[in-house]
Amino acid sequence: MRDTSLNAPRRERELSELADGGRVDLLVVGGGITGTGVALDAASRGLSVVLAEKHDLAFGTSRWSSKLVHGGLRYLASGDVGVAHESAVERGVLMRTTAPHLTRPLPQLVPLLPGTSAWRAALVRAGFLAGDALRLAARTGSTALPGSRRIGAAETLRMAPPVRHERLRGGLLAWDGQLTDDARLVTAVARTAAGHGARVLTRCAAEEVTGLGAVLRDRLGGQTVPVQARAVVNAAGVWADEISPELTLRPSRGTHLVVAAESLPGLAAGLTVPVPGTTNRFVFALPADDGRVHIGLTDEEAPGPVPDVPEAAAHEVDFLLETINTVLTEPLSSADVLDTYSGLRPLLDGGAGGSADLSRSHAVLPGSGGVLNVVGGKLTTYRRMAADAVDAAVRRSGLPAGPCRTERLPLVGADSRARLSRVPAPRRLVGRYGTEATAVLEQAAGDPAATEPVAEGLSVTSAELRFAVRHEGALDVDDLLDRRTRVGVVTRDRAAALPAAREALG
Numbered sequence: 001m002r003d004t005s006l007n008a009p010r011r012e013r014e015l016s017e018l019a020d021g022g023r024v025d026l027l028v029v030g031g032g033i034t035g036t037g038v039a040l041d042a043a044s045r046g047l048s049v050v051l052a053e054k055h056d057l058a059f060g061t062s063r064w065s066s067k068l069v070h071g072g073l074r075y076l077a078s079g080d081v082g083v084a085h086e087s088a089v090e091r092g093v094l095m096r097t098t099a100p101h102l103t104r105p106l107p108q109l110v111p112l113l114p115g116t117s118a119w120r121a122a123l124v125r126a127g128f129l130a131g132d133a134l135r136l137a138a139r140t141g142s143t144a145l146p147g148s149r150r151i152g153a154a155e156t157l158r159m160a161p162p163v164r165h166e167r168l169r170g171g172l173l174a175w176d177g178q179l180t181d182d183a184r185l186v187t188a189v190a191r192t193a194a195g196h197g198a199r200v201l202t203r204c205a206a207e208e209v210t211g212l213g214a215v216l217r218d219r220l221g222g223q224t225v226p227v228q229a230r231a232v233v234n235a236a237g238v239w240a241d242e243i244s245p246e247l248t249l250r251p252s253r254g255t256h257l258v259v260a261a262e263s264l265p266g267l268a269a270g271l272t273v274p275v276p277g278t279t280n281r282f283v284f285a286l287p288a289d290d291g292r293v294h295i296g297l298t299d300e301e302a303p304g305p306v307p308d309v310p311e312a313a314a315h316e317v318d319f320l321l322e323t324i325n326t327v328l329t330e331p332l333s334s335a336d337v338l339d340t341y342s343g344l345r346p347l348l349d350g351g352a353g354g355s356a357d358l359s360r361s362h363a364v365l366p367g368s369g370g371v372l373n374v375v376g377g378k379l380t381t382y383r384r385m386a387a388d389a390v391d392a393a394v395r396r397s398g399l400p401a402g403p404c405r406t407e408r409l410p411l412v413g414a415d416s417r418a419r420l421s422r423v424p425a426p427r428r429l430v431g432r433y434g435t436e437a438t439a440v441l442e443q444a445a446g447d448p449a450a451t452e453p454v455a456e457g458l459s460v461t462s463a464e465l466r467f468a469v470r471h472e473g474a475l476d477v478d479d480l481l482d483r484r485t486r487v488g489v490v491t492r493d494r495a496a497a498l499p500a501a502r503e504a505l506g
């Protein structure tokens with residue numbers, strides 16, 4: 001692999017190379033998980049690739065997910081066996097080969113309280129058993145992800161001490177995958193693509209997009225750079241219909257609350273709470289990094305213009321608190337909510353025939369102008385989406401490429417769990433940077449303060465901020481605080497880290 005570092009000088013150099021006569025095999029529009037996945041797939045097959053991202057890597061939906069590496073249970077429940085199996089296979093690939101450093105097993109616990117009837121508990125248990133079968137069919141062994149089981153009240157309370165004690169009958173426990181951070185997955189995929197020669201250009205909006213190229217507007221320098229391409233993939237997520245108007249998307253918003261881990265003391269599992277009055281809906285409280293718990297998720301129609309950064313509505317906050325409180329001894333209140341975040345799912349509007357939820361599967365749809373649109377899917381299955389999109393581009397445009405290689409291609413920083421456990425760096429850094437954790441520490445250049453948190457109550461260090469500027473393509477404080485690190489998820493933390501971010505860029 002060549003140099004995987006993304007930074008301002010590389011961006012400048014690659015933009016001026018393109019301005020001198022830009023002709024590539026594949027132009028990818030959008031730097032979320034889908035676009036970066038497509039860029040990696042194509043570049044690793046030997047194609048010349050440009051990826052244009054209007055804002056920053058993971059600017060869109062890809063940073064607002066629940067950060068789960070799904071085994072596909074949800075899809076099985078709705079009868080989508082193929083999608084469920086694909087999800088379970090891709091979960092195994094991510095956790096075993098491509099990104100063991102960015103993923104970990106997560107126990108998920110449904111507490112059995114009077115609100116959950118015996119009938120509903122039996123339904124959940126049957127679902128968990130089907131999930132075990134899926135996992136085995138996908139060849140993910142029980143050392144990687146243990147099987148599901150019913151546990152007693154004492155064990156339930158050990159894993160989830162805030163759960164109500166009275167009339168607790170025990171719990172149902174299953175394991176799934178969890179990402180340390182969705183935006184870091186996108187950055188790792190983008191850098192791995194860059195290591196295979198892809199030009200990854202952030203702050204470059206694709207305009208006048210056709211099947212033969214586009215004009216890239218450099219939003220920093222103001223110049224426009226025409227790029228000719230043999231094939232063009234539109235991976236602009238909920239903005240895809242701005243590029244291909246024949247797509248009619250109907251976004252739906254999913255909101256999470258962020259609370260301090262102290263608000264749910266001792267929570268060591270993803271608390272999974274059935275939504276009263278439904279059979280197949282749950283609210284999750286998911287332990288996250290840096291002393292936070294994320295509580296999600298809603299599903300709200302979001303008509304009208306697509307905002308850059310979606311915002312939660314007050315009733316979503318109320319719904320999430322009310323549902324999670326059905327199982328807690330000490331109810332949470334809005335005072336516990338440090339912040340909220342929301343993302344938009346792309347639903348394809350089927351006109352009179354209703355809408356199709358493309359967030360469950362994905363589609364590669366040839367557009368009228370010759371552009372290939374990749375819509376839907378999820379973080380977990382990005383690799384399969386990318387392979388399908390590149391296969392379609394290769395077939396359609398006769399590109400000189402071999403078969404997909406990404407199943408065995410570790411992302412930058414990846415290694416086996418055994419070797420990761422021996423990387424001489426703090427575990428928190430290994431969970432975010434894998435084998436590169438030592439390179440992050442080197443950014444301190446002998447200054448011990450650079451490996452200390454930049455402000456009280458935070459975990460992020462100046463060494464990480466410097467690494468993001470030098471190697472991860474962070475161009476400004478927003479990139480640093482909102483995407484390379486996730487300090488910005490809580491507004492007051494962001495303010496505390498701002499001076500350090502400015503200094504790292506200085």
Ligand SMILES: Cc1cc2nc3c(=O)[nH]c(=O)nc-3n(C[C@H](O)[C@H](O)[C@H](O)COP(=O)(O)OP(=O)(O)OC[C@H]3O[C@@H](n4cnc5c(N)ncnc54)[C@H](O)[C@@H]3O)c2cc1C
Nearest residue numbers: 030032033034054060061062066068206237254378379380
């Ligand atoms: C609330 C929620 C929770 C989810 N939870 C999970 C989960 O736990 N696990 C899971 O596997 N999946 C999950 N998903 C699904 C997953 O997050 C999405 O499927 C995925 O992130 C979509 O990625 P994308 O790259 O297609 O879109 P995006 O991430 O939105 O990327 C599109 C990019 O295109 C750029 N762009 C737009 N127009 C242009 C232009 N003209 N030129 C250049 N660039 C442009 C945008 O700036 C943006 O960065 C969740 C989704 C939601 C909404």
